[in-house]
Amino acid sequence: MKKIILELLNKYYDQIRNNWINKIESNFGDKLSKAQIKTFVKASINTLIDVVKTSEYLTSDQYLIDSYILFSKSNINLLEVSQIYSFGRFALLHNIDKSEDFNYDPIIIIGFLDEIIEQVFARYSLLYQSAQTKELKQARNRLARKLEMNQRYLRTILHKSDTAIAVIDNNEKYIAWNKGAEKIFGYTEKEVIGKPASFLLPRSERFMEELDYIKREIDLTGDVKILDTERVTKFGKTIPVQLTVTQLPSSDGKSDGRTIIIHDKSQVKQLQQQIDQSEKLAVIGQLAAGVAHEIGNPLASISSLVQLMQRKNNDEQLGEQLKTIKENIDRISKIVRELVDFSRPPGEDKVLLAITDVLKTAVGIVKYDKRVKNVEFVTDMDSELPMINIVPDQLLQVFVNILINALDAIEGEGKIEVKTYLENNFICIDIKDNGCGMEQEVINKIFDPFFTTKSVGKGTGLGLSVSYGIIKKLNGNITVKSKLNEGSIFTIKL
Numbered sequence: 001m002k003k004i005i006l007e008l009l010n011k012y013y014d015q016i017r018n019n020w021i022n023k024i025e026s027n028f029g030d031k032l033s034k035a036q037i038k039t040f041v042k043a044s045i046n047t048l049i050d051v052v053k054t055s056e057y058l059t060s061d062q063y064l065i066d067s068y069i070l071f072s073k074s075n076i077n078l079l080e081v082s083q084i085y086s087f088g089r090f091a092l093l094h095n096i097d098k099s100e101d102f103n104y105d106p107i108i109i110i111g112f113l114d115e116i117i118e119q120v121f122a123r124y125s126l127l128y129q130s131a132q133t134k135e136l137k138q139a140r141n142r143l144a145r146k147l148e149m150n151q152r153y154l155r156t157i158l159h160k161s162d163t164a165i166a167v168i169d170n171n172e173k174y175i176a177w178n179k180g181a182e183k184i185f186g187y188t189e190k191e192v193i194g195k196p197a198s199f200l201l202p203r204s205e206r207f208m209e210e211l212d213y214i215k216r217e218i219d220l221t222g223d224v225k226i227l228d229t230e231r232v233t234k235f236g237k238t239i240p241v242q243l244t245v246t247q248l249p250s251s252d253g254k255s256d257g258r259t260i261i262i263h264d265k266s267q268v269k270q271l272q273q274q275i276d277q278s279e280k281l282a283v284i285g286q287l288a289a290g291v292a293h294e295i296g297n298p299l300a301s302i303s304s305l306v307q308l309m310q311r312k313n314n315d316e317q318l319g320e321q322l323k324t325i326k327e328n329i330d331r332i333s334k335i336v337r338e339l340v341d342f343s344r345p346p347g348e349d350k351v352l353l354a355i356t357d358v359l360k361t362a363v364g365i366v367k368y369d370k371r372v373k374n375v376e377f378v379t380d381m382d383s384e385l386p387m388i389n390i391v392p393d394q395l396l397q398v399f400v401n402i403l404i405n406a407l408d409a410i411e412g413e414g415k416i417e418v419k420t421y422l423e424n425n426f427i428c429i430d431i432k433d434n435g436c437g438m439e440q441e442v443i444n445k446i447f448d449p450f451f452t453t454k455s456v457g458k459g460t461g462l463g464l465s466v467s468y469g470i471i472k473k474l475n476g477n478i479t480v481k482s483k484l485n486e487g488s489i490f491t492i493k494l
Contacts, residue, residue, distance in 0.1 A: 013045065016045060017041050017042070017045060020041045020045070021037055021038065021041050025037060159178045159179055159189075160178070160179060161178055161179070161180050162179070162180050162183070163180045163261060163263075164178065164180035164181035164183070164184050164185075164261065164262035164263070164264070165178045165180060165181060165259065165260070165261055165262070166178070166181050166192075166259070166260045166262065167248065167257060167258070167259050167260070168197050168257050168258055168260065169256065169257040170255065170256065170257050172196055172197040172198075172215075173194055173195065173196060173197070174192045174193055174194065174195050174196075174197070174199065175193065175257070176189075176193075177189040177192040177193060180262075181262060184233070184239070184241075184262060184264045185200065185231070185233045185234055186233050186234030186235055187234050191234075197211060197215075198211060200231040200232055201231065201232070202230055202231070202232050202238055207229070207230075210227070210229060214227065214243075214245055214258075215258075218245055218246075218247050218255075218258050219247075219255060222246075222247040222249075222255070225243075225244075225245045225246075226242065226243070226244050226245075227242070227243045227245070228240070228241075228242050228265070229241060229242075229243060231262075239264060239265075239266050240264075240265040240266060240268075240269050241262050241263060241264055241265055242262075242263040242265055243260055243261070243262055243263075244260070244261040244263075245258055245259070245260050245261075246258060246259050295332065295336050296333075296336045299329060299332055299333060299336065302329060303326070303329045303330075303333070306322055306325050306326050306329060307326070309322055310322050310323075310326070350389045350390055350391055351389070351390065351391070351392055352387050352388070352389050353387060353388070353390070353392060354385065354387055354388075355385055355388060355395075355420060355427055355429065355494070356381040356382070356383060356385065356420055358390075358392055358395050358396050358399065359381065359399055359418060359420065359429065360379075360381070361396060362396055362399035362400045362403060363377060363379065363399075363403065363418060365396075365400055366400060366403040366404060366407065369404070369407060371407050371410075372407070374410075374412060374413045374414070375407065375410055375413070375414050375415065375416055376413075376414070376415045376416070377415075377416050377418070378415060378416070378417045378418070379417075379418045379419070380417070380418070380419040380420070381418070381419070381420045382420050382421050382422065385420060385421075385422060385427055386422075386427065388427060388494060390474060390494075394470045394474075395470070395474075397466065397467070397470065398466075398467040398470050398471060398478075398492070399429075399431075401463040401464060401466065401467045402431045402464070402467060402490045402492075403416065403418075403431060404463070405463065405464065405490075406431060406432075406433035406435065406488070406490075407433075408435075409433050409435025409436050409437070409487070409488060410433055410434070410435040410436075411435070411436065414433060414434050414435055415433070415434050416431070416432070416433050417430070417431075417432040417433075418430070418431055418432075419432075423493075426493040426494065427493070427494045428491060428492070428493050429491070429492040429494075430489055430490070430491050431489070431490045431492075432487065432488070432489040432490075433487050433488055433489075434486070434487040435487050435488065436484070436485060436487075437482045437483050437484040437485050437486050437487050437488055438480075438482040438484065438488060439484055442482075443480060443482055446464055446480055447464050447465055447467075447468040447478075448465065449465040471492060471494070474494055475494075476492060476493055476494040477492070477493045478490065478491070478492050478493075479491050
């Protein structure tokens, strides 16, 4: 029987081949080229011949594997041959030898083979569709994994970035808040998410109008809006910020809210204030020398005359009046001296010495003040600080000015602490008092020339300005922190 089937297969090879090619083209012509179809048919018929020869119907055959690879180029679901031809009419070939009444008519054989190929390609269709479905599912899974990975990357970038970034949805609620924003404002992500957009605004109608303006402009144009404004931290401090606001587009081209990049401009503002302060000092310096000269000479003459009148006077009442005149002349003289000190260029006679020595001298001078009897001085000076090249008199003037300022701030009993230490290669000096303290408005003006909170006759408003100028000329920095009714601390870094 095998011999007859093999003879028929060989005899009618072309007819069977053409018949199969037509069937494949009608079913899969849009998926396979003609060359692929011919290769596939040749491999399939040769496989069928081998099956008849060997009766090994479940053996993995390279012909059929090759043909399936051609059929499913993606190779996603490469099946063993047993999955393809261990079914249908192939199983009948196994029983042909046992069939006594099997009709060996060529037409029946060819029809029989046609039925086999119909079932083979029906099976192939199912397998192809299954492979395509599996390939689509795997592609979706790969895309989902890639999307998840990209989202994870974006979340990491968003949350770990030092740049402050926040996101507000269409309901005007915060839906994202990163570490950079937490660093500026002090609020954690958990504390902010779900809060209204107005959460960080200072309490002023102007800022609510600003919020409405941002939303309206972004919704209308979608453009980036850069705005210099103010926001409030967790600790109640109002800080200057610059906001860069952009629309957050949705998949349908509409808006899902807006992203906000926040820049803290506190340091920029401080630098600008320092520049302004330097400009003020430059202007005052230009005027000071001329003013001192114009006032100083007549004042010296007046002072000499008053002293002469005091020596010759025997009238007690007139004596008191002359004393008052002399005290006011001395006050004016002090102002003139401070103006001269303010305008005088730095000397060149720098000396290598220890900061602690100058500071100890300053403390010793201030202790002659009669108010010191109610004030405790506490010193904590690092004796191993590096030496520094400075003009001693200038630095002494700075320390004395700040210490006297501390004495003025203490009413009754109090304490002044003086400390030196090394920080980031800077020599630091802290002068701290537990006096009346200052409001922020006063702190902002404390180094301005002629600014003073003292009563008339008790201060010129030049002491701290002069000190500021001296420290700046030494390439150092001087700052102040203060709380009302708690005290102040001046910090000098050189």
